[in-house]
Amino acid sequence: MRPSWRRARWHRYCEFHSSAAAAAAPSTTAKNGKGSHYGSFFQFLRQHPQVGGLAPADRNGNGAVEEEPSTSESPAEEETPLNIQAGNLHMYRPSRPPRWEPFKSRDTIGSFFSKMEAAIEVGNVLREMGWNEDSQVKVEKLKVPWNPLVVLQVLRQPLEPDAAWGFFQWLKGVEGYRHTEHTYNSLIEVFGRVKDVTGIQKVLDDMSAYGCGMNVVLFTTVIHWYSRADDIDRAVEMWNQMLKVGCLPNVVTYTMLMSLLTKLKRFRQVGEIFKDMVSAGCRPNVRTYTVLIQCLASSGNLDAALLVFEKLDSLKASPTAATFRVLMDSAASAGDLELLKGLFEGMKKANQKPNGKMYFTVMDSLKKAGKLTEAAPLLEAMESMIEADQLYADFQAKTPDQESTKEEDDRRGSSGGETKERSVPLQDMEVMEGLDRPLVDMKAFSTIIYRWTPETAAALEAANFRWDPWKVLRVLMGMRDVTAALRFFYWVEKQPGYKHDSFVYTKMISLLGRHHHFSQVEELLMKLQSSDIEVSIVTMNSIIFTLSVSHNPDLAMKIFYWMKDLKVKPNTRTYTTVIDMLVKMRHFDRAMAIYQEMLDAGCKPDAHTYTVLIQSLGREGKIDAAEHLLEKMPLNGCKPNVVNYTSLINSLIHYGRVSHALAVFKRMQDEGVMPNSITYSLMSKGLKRANMLHDLVEVEKKMATIDFWKQQRVKSEDETLVNETILKALLPELKRESQDQRQTE
Incomplete structure (x- = not known):
């Protein structure tokens, strides 16, 4: 009611x-x-x-x-x-239809694969015959139930642009069918894969005439393919058109354009784009920082690139293998072997493995710098971490031999035309040649395997569907019943050629933990321990966090201490999660013991760790200990932020120590930490309660001059430092202005 x-x-x-x-x-x-x-x-x-x-x-x-x-x-x-x-x-109002109308959960496995098989047959016709009257008659005889998702499966196959264009135009006359922005996006990718910028423009004109609007995904796709075709003018023109129509770029769009400008060595324009990105409030991700590090290193600002790299963990953007590769290549080009060794050790600590591309890139850079002989032990250590098959494949991709080139020529026609693609059967439809993503849309596929029955298993076995960990992850994300998900987990493990990885185990354990199936969690953990799967710190952190929010501290602590047996070293996030869990369970003594264990292990706490500890001491009434902990933060390499000060002020006001809270409030401003709306609100209420009217008037006057709505997200000191470092390195006038300002002061 x-x-x-x-x-x-x-x-x-x-x-x-x-x-x-x-x-x-x-x-x-x-x-x-x-x-x-x-x-x-x-x-x-x-x-x-x-x-x-x-x-x-x-x-x-x-x-x-x-x-x-x-x-x-x-x-x-x-x-x-x-x-x-x-x-x-x-x-x-009528309810808005779902995005993929034909593939609701009421569809069966058989109907789904029948539609996918029809899409495969249409793709085979288009590859063999192109698009003409004969192929049109053949496609019409198939009687395919056309909808946007089936069309997407057709266009994802390696097709000739002319055949895809003719097929796309024919679909406009099919009764009951209408193209969407998704089908236009796939058609743009068909032309983009062959770097046909004229064809992309033709698709955009047709899209405008058809009445289908542009969105940020389409703009980003077009800019991406213009970048791949090295057509910077069209990419920048599309960027300007995107801003002109009021479509706000996202982090992918910004990163893509900065990556293109970095390859063309237009470093100043990269700085201008990044400045606009920061002004728009768009937060960079690890891919963005990797591109910026590459830009800084390529422009001769290796020190600035290293500073950005050192701050990535505090920005919650853990470096990837690509980040290490960019810096190791720059260090090898500069002939700095000590830096190269340090980066390699850091890569191993971050559980990142080198690949063949990184190995050969570093080798070429060392050869040009004349340091190849001195770096032989390092190269041998890198080579030992790469599988032989992968190393050979990357070497073949780097320097193709004559036999592979001859085989490729034999597949071409006698007139030197394009390669004739083979027909693809249903069981091979998810591993198409020339594509970097599977043909089967797993997002749509997961909507029909939301529960698990013997009929579902029989239908999947009859379809000869090939499983890999990525597909299993998508299915687990779409399933609603945790019991059915566990049955599917054990069933797919027995399929030929498949093996679970750590990410699948993490997802399944997280599902069980959120639904309080703790006995199955322990069973899977024992199974994971007995397997040869390498357990990473990311997996353990995810499992501990799931158990902490599921109110099972005993099992979470058991896994925390079990990490030592797995030789997985806890990091700052691990300790912070455990401390936060113990504080919420009001086990303050155990939380402080874990904090001391964290310091003894040489792991540095971050601002969030101190926030949890200060709040826990405040709840227990140990205000002096909380303030002492706040004062010790700089000694441990962590500067207090506004949340740390606000937590202490809240505890002081709660226990009636308003004068002391006011002193802390003034001290935080003297140290350059600006209070936020919550800090001002706490002080205003505390001063009013203590009848300190003179101080109350001063606080409220200053509070009235601040526009808190503009402070959408408080930037940390490290984030501000990184942004300033990047902009000063890429935009010299900002560096000169900063120097002039210092001289004036």
Whole structure:
């Protein structure tokens, strides 16, 4: 039942519209007093669908309006136009259809694969015959139930642009079908893979004429393929058009454009784009920082690149293998073997492994710097961490031999034309050549395997579907029943050629932990320990966090100490999660013991760790200990932030020490930490309660001069330092302005 205020508002809402309905349809009467509001209102909506919506019962399965048959007793009345906004009837608007209408959960495994098989057959026809009258007749005979997702499966196959274009235009005449921005996006990728910028422009013109609008994903896709084709002018033009129409770029768009400008050595433009990104409030990710590090290193600012690299962990952007590769290549080019060795050791500590591409890139850079002989032991250590097959494959990709080139030429026609693609059977449809993603859309596939039954298992086995950890992850994310997910987990493990990895185990354990199936969690952990799967710190942190929010501290602590047996060293996030869990369970002594163990292990706490500890000491009434901990933060290499000070001020005010809280409030500003709205609100309430009116007036005056709405996200000191370092390195005028300002001061 609705709350009383909602019921009252609902009755007023129905009374207003029932009066309008009575005026428009006076012959409509109600059978009872309470139903007079609802019955007349619904009847009014049935007779006036143009007002703004219909009840769900007034629509059939296809979304069309069902017309009521007219009878002699109740003759049909003419529709009376009323001046009512559609927004007033938002409750009765037809529900928006899902994005992939044909693939709802009611579809079966068999119907899904039949549609995928039809898409494969259409792709084979287009590759063998192109698009002409004969291929059109052949496609029509297949009687494919066309919808956007089936079209996507066709366009994801390696097709000739002309064949894809003809097929795409033919679909416009198919009854009941309409292209979406997703199908246009896939067609742009067909032209982009062959670097046909003219074809991309043709698709954009057709899209505009068709009435399909552009969004940030389409803009980003076009900029990406213009970048791959080295057409900087078109990419920048598309960027300017994106800003002109008011479409805000996302982090992927910014990163893509900066990557293109870095390859073209337009470092100043990279700085300008990054400045706009920071001003727009778009937060960089690890890929963005990797591109910026490459830009700084390529522009001769290796020190700035190393500073950004050192701050990545504090920015919650852990470096990837690509980040290490960029810096190791720069260090090798500079001939700095000590830096190269340090980066390699850091890479091993971060559980990142080198690949063949990194190995050969570093080797070439060392050879050019004349340091190849001196770096032989380091190269041998790198080579020992790379599998032989992968190293050979990367070497073949770097320097293709004559035999592979001859085989590739034999696959081409006698006239030197393009390669003739082979037909792809159903069981090979998820490993297409020339594609970097599977043909089967696992997002749509996971919607039909939301539960697990013997019939589902039999259908999947009959389809000869090839499983890999990525596909299993997507299915587990789409399943609703944790018991069914566990059955699927054990079933797929027995499939030939498949093996679980640490990410699949992490996802399954997290699902079980959130649903409080702790016995199965322990069973899977024992199974993971007995397997040869390498357990990373990311896996352990995810499992401990899941158990902590599931209120099972005993099992979480058991796994925390079990990490030593697995030789996985806890990091700052691990200790912080455990401390936070113990504090919430009011085990303050154990939390402080873990904190001391963290310091003894040489792991540096971060600002969040201290926030948890200060809050826990404040709740226990140990205010002096909390303040002492805050003062010790700089000694441990962590400067207090606004959250740390606010936590201490809150505890001081709670225990009536308002004067001391005011002193801490002034001290934080003297140290350059600006209070936020929460800090000011706490001080205002505390001063008012303590009747310190003079100080209250000063605080509220200063509070009135600050626009807290503009402070959407408080930037940390490290983030500010990184942004300033990047901008000063890439935009020299900012560096000169900073120097002039220092001289003036």
